[in-house]
Amino acid sequence: MATAREVKLRIRSVKNIAQITRALQAVSASKVQRAIAQVEATRPYATKAWEVLTHLATQPGREHMHPLMTRRAEVKNILVALITSDRGLAGPYNTNVLRFTLKRFADSPVPVHYVTIGKKGREVLHRRGKHIIADFSGIPDRPKFGDVSHIGRLLVEEFLEGRADEIYLIYTDFINMLRQNPTAKKLLPLEVDSGEQRVQQFATSKRVIPAYIYEPSDQEILDVIVPRFTELQVYHAVLESQASEHAARMVAMKNATDNATELADALQLEYNKARQASITREMLDIAGGAEAMAQAMAEKARKAAAKAAEG
Amino acid sequence: MSIKCEIVSQDRKVWEGEADMVVVPGKSGEMGILENHAPLLSTLRPGYIKVVHGKDEEIFTVTGGVVEVLPDKVTILADASERVDEIDIKRAEEARKRAEELLKQTPPSTAEHLAAQAALMRAKLRLEAVQRFRRGKRHPQVQSGTSEESGE
Numbered sequence: 001m002a003t004a005r006e007v008k009l010r011i012r013s014v015k016n017i018a019q020i021t022r023a024l025q026a027v028s029a030s031k032v033q034r035a036i037a038q039v040e041a042t043r044p045y046a047t048k049a050w051e052v053l054t055h056l057a058t059q060p061g062r063e064h065m066h067p068l069m070t071r072r073a074e075v076k077n078i079l080v081a082l083i084t085s086d087r088g089l090a091g092p093y094n095t096n097v098l099r100f101t102l103k104r105f106a107d108s109p110v111p112v113h114y115v116t117i118g119k120k121g122r123e124v125l126h127r128r129g130k131h132i133i134a135d136f137s138g139i140p141d142r143p144k145f146g147d148v149s150h151i152g153r154l155l156v157e158e159f160l161e162g163r164a165d166e167i168y169l170i171y172t173d174f175i176n177m178l179r180q181n182p183t184a185k186k187l188l189p190l191e192v193d194s195g196e197q198r199v200q201q202f203a204t205s206k207r208v209i210p211a212y213i214y215e216p217s218d219q220e221i222l223d224v225i226v227p228r229f230t231e232l233q234v235y236h237a238v239l240e241s242q243a244s245e246h247a248a249r250m251v252a253m254k255n256a257t258d259n260a261t262e263l264a265d266a267l268q269l270e271y272n273k274a275r276q277a278s279i280t281r282e283m284l285d286i287a288g289g290a291e292a293m294a295q296a297m298a299e300k301a302r303k304a305a306a307k308a309a310e311g
Numbered sequence: 312m313s314i315k316c317e318i319v320s321q322d323r324k325v326w327e328g329e330a331d332m333v334v335v336p337g338k339s340g341e342m343g344i345l346e347n348h349a350p351l352l353s354t355l356r357p358g359y360i361k362v363v364h365g366k367d368e369e370i371f372t373v374t375g376g377v378v379e380v381l382p383d384k385v386t387i388l389a390d391a392s393e394r395v396d397e398i399d400i401k402r403a404e405e406a407r408k409r410a411e412e413l414l415k416q417t418p419p420s421t422a423e424h425l426a427a428q429a430a431l432m433r434a435k436l437r438l439e440a441v442q443r444f445r446r447g448k449r450h451p452q453v454q455s456g457t458s459e460e461s462g463e
Contacts, residue, residue, distance in 0.1 A: 048317075
């Protein structure tokens with residue numbers, strides 16, 4: 001059994017760990033809130049842009065859509081933009097989204113290329129020998145639109161140049177503090193009539209839109225909106241992922257704090273036992289010593305008495 | 312008689328409210344939009360949005376985007392938009408200097424050069440907006456401080 005002193009040292013170190021994890025937990029909790037607020041802020045633009053987009057795309061007499069909305073007959077290359085975190089200690093967050101990605105594209109008949117956003121994803125894909133064409137790690141906390149818009153621009157360019165025929169965005173959807181789901185979304189070609197619930201949502205709430213006057217032309221308006229909308233989707237996914245990352249980290253840190261507290265309690269018991277044992281031992285020593293002393297004294301007294309009796 | 316007006320950029324809602332008239336820098340010219348305007352979609356070029364409501368006037372800078380006009384509502388999807396009162400003169404001035412430096416350093420018609428040109432345009436737009444429109448701040452000091460740029 002460890003000595004009381006050793007146990008005491010361990011208790012102190014465990015308590016220090018608990019203190020650190022508790023601080024990290026608090027930091028993550030506030031970051032989740034901020035990220036959610038940012039996601040909310042993108043909603044007005046996204047809603048409106050989507051509305052205009054669906055309207056333009058469903059206009060009668062539109063044979064040729066925007067190039068970014070045209071489905072390719074043959075898919076020869078797939079590009080996947082994967083969002084993970086730069087830092088660890090986030091519980092199962094990175095593992096989940098990575099496992100999801102690898103499984104999703106495990107038996108793809110065509111080559112899959114990757115764009116990684118986040119160091120953790122880059123490391124794993126690199127180890128697995130996947131083909132990474134670009135990496136955008138080091139996105140700041142609380143990113144502004146300008147911090148991520150170049151990612152969207154790169155994806156649009158890859159698509160337009162024909163180096164990718166389908167582009168997917170994989171991120172972690174924030175549902176609540178305890179649930180975050182890895183999600184794959186087809187980013188390009190942009191499908192307006194895909195079965196997304198957003199379409200239904202607009203279809204039910206929609207007034208009859210009269211024919212618009214286009215200035216200078218509907219094509220030019222699409223040219224402005226479609227790439228912006230793509231960039232916005234990437235921005236949105238980054239924010240969702242950050243909210244998920246912080247939520248996952250918060251839960252992981254809470255578990256760590258709980259474990260540390262439990263461990264400290266158990267160690268405290270052990271310490272009490274060890275201390276008690278050493279006290280008992282000392283008591284025995286003292287008692288034994290006293291007994292021996294008393295015996296020695298008694299012996300001495302007896303001898304002295306015997307001597308006196310003789311004399 | 313008024314029309315609803317909403318200005319949103321990708322990361323925030325810039326402004327929302329009622330207006331008598333909204334003036335936007337359309338691709339093919341300035342447009343003053345009143346109530347019951349015909350439905351219209353137009354792209355925007357860099358410039359100023361003016362929202363008139365009674366005697367009040369709000370000015371916003373805009374670097375580009377799209378405007379959707381419906382008989383009772385104007386929605387502006389801006390690439391970037393700022394209310395004149397929000398503009399940080401010092402930051403805009405710094406941005407202008409940075410962009411000018413970059414313009415000198417980068418060879419023409421490269422991506423960096425074009426980006427610097429765009430940045431310079433945005434900075435100038437903001438500085439000019441402050442100079443021209445900021446209410447109650449038309450002191451000689453501000454006038455002289457920014458008048459050098461107006462000569463471009």
